[in-house]
Amino acid sequence: MKIIAALSGKGGPAPELVELEQEEPRAGEMRIRLVATGICHTDLHEHPGRHSPQPIVLGHEGAGVVDMLGEGVRGFALGDHVILSGNSCGTCQSCLAGRPTYCDLAMPLCFGAKRLDGSTALSGADGPVHSHFFGQSSFASHAIVPQRTAVKMPKDLPLEKLGPLGCGVVTGAGGVIEALKVGFGDTIAILGTGGVGLSAVMAAKLVGAKRIVAVDLSPERLELASTFGATDCLLGNEHDLAAKIRGITGRGVDFTFNTTNAPAIHTLALEVLAMNGTAGFVSAPLGPFSPQMFGMLAGGKQLRGILGGDANPQTFLPQLAEYWRQGRLPFDRMLSFYPFAEIERAFADAHAGRAIKPVLLMENPK
Ligand SMILES: [Zn+2]
Ligand SMILES: [Zn+2]
Structure with a gap:
């Protein structure tokens, strides 16, 4: 044909x-x-x-x-x-x-x-x-x-x-819900608020995360992120960004979800974690990146690659469609x-x- x-x-x-x-x-x-x-x-x-x-x-x-x-x-x-x-x-x-x-x-x-x-x-x-x-x-x-x-x-x-x-929505929403299993009362920083990051923001709100920190270089994207449920928005080039994110809770965040390929943001994603925190990423760093291993050891921190939001499309995508119907995604x-x-x-x-x-x-x- x-x-x-x-x-x-x-x-x-x-x-x-x-x-x-x-x-x-x-x-x-x-x-x-x-x-x-x-x-x-x-x-x-x-x-x-x-x-x-x-x-x-x-x-x-x-x-x-x-x-x-x-x-x-x-x-x-x-x-x-x-x-x-x-x-x-x-x-x-x-x-x-x-x-x-x-x-x-x-x-x-x-x-x-x-x-x-x-x-x-x-x-x-x-x-x-x-x-x-x-x-x-x-x-x-x-x-x-x-x-x-x-x-x-x-x-x-x-x-x-x-x-x-x-793809785009499940990568963000599945990353938060299925892979990181962010839950009620947890705190998360979402690094990069393109389509994947914004989907992660919506999902973090959906599961009841207490603080949802959005970081991006674009003020317009951050504006949008706040309408999707981000509680704190920070520009990616702000001075002392890591300290500012850690300061939001006083001890760092339980999770980071990194959608960028910038090595400096991969480093930041580990740095801002609270004890026992997990840094999820969906894009590999484009350049040299050396995780601070002692910090990971002493803090019981994990670095976690996530593809397609870890989701089983046959069961998870109809669920996302239903959340959309209800106005929650x-x-x-x-x-x-x-x-x-x-x-x-x-x-x-x-x-x-x-x-x-x-x-x-x-x-x-x-
Ligand atoms: Zn894709
Ligand atoms: Zn197979």
Whole structure:
């Protein structure tokens, strides 16, 4: 079938819309007619070519409608509304334990941009095009997805808003709720308030954290963070930032959640912890970083990497959608919508920080 997709690998500033040939879903796969797709920083980083092979169709926050079922797919029907999350094997120890973001095959299944047998679902005038990015490649009118990638959503929710739940929102909200298990009366500092950090702020409020400290270089983002529940907002370049954060409670915070890749902020994230605190991070430091090991030992502190919010998408994403319905996770306030044809403007706005979470509309919302 002919589809419209945004192709990366030609050297431009953003993926370019082209017509590609897409094969039908194989066993265990479905075809999704996409309604909308969020743009995540991983897409921006992969567009020039980083981990994944090219030419490739990126996109990994898809939302759409089940359009065709491959052989053996169970639990889905034509017309179901779904959002797409990461891909996983379903049979390794991590998958069986309900932690599919740490699937033994996560790298080849999310960044390999092909099936494990080496095949892709797409081809263009110059030959095969890489598909199956995060099991989706959702910068397209249609995507062929393994059924494990798809999570069913209630049909009465606005599908065009739900895609970011699959990566950006779950990374922040899952990080706080599932990974760090922040609870009632706890204190947390959220370092970097982009889409992931703001989702973490909303989740920290949801679970009843007592103090929610937001840190960012942008006063506008901090303003937004305070409307989402941050109790204390600090600029990231403030003098004596660590002392100021520690001073809020007098003894440091129970948790930090670091969404930045700045080595100095990774150092700060450990420094501001209270005794027995945990520093969660979702992005590796871009440069040398030496944790202060004696401080960690003497304070019983932990440093904890977190992927995809530790969440099991099949159970956790419907839960997040329900919190949104109740008005307790208003993530849609971070979204900016763009017609699919304006992907270049959406990429530029994401790069420049003008849009927190751009969402491409493949169809007009009904
Ligand atoms: Zn992402
Ligand atoms: Zn697995």
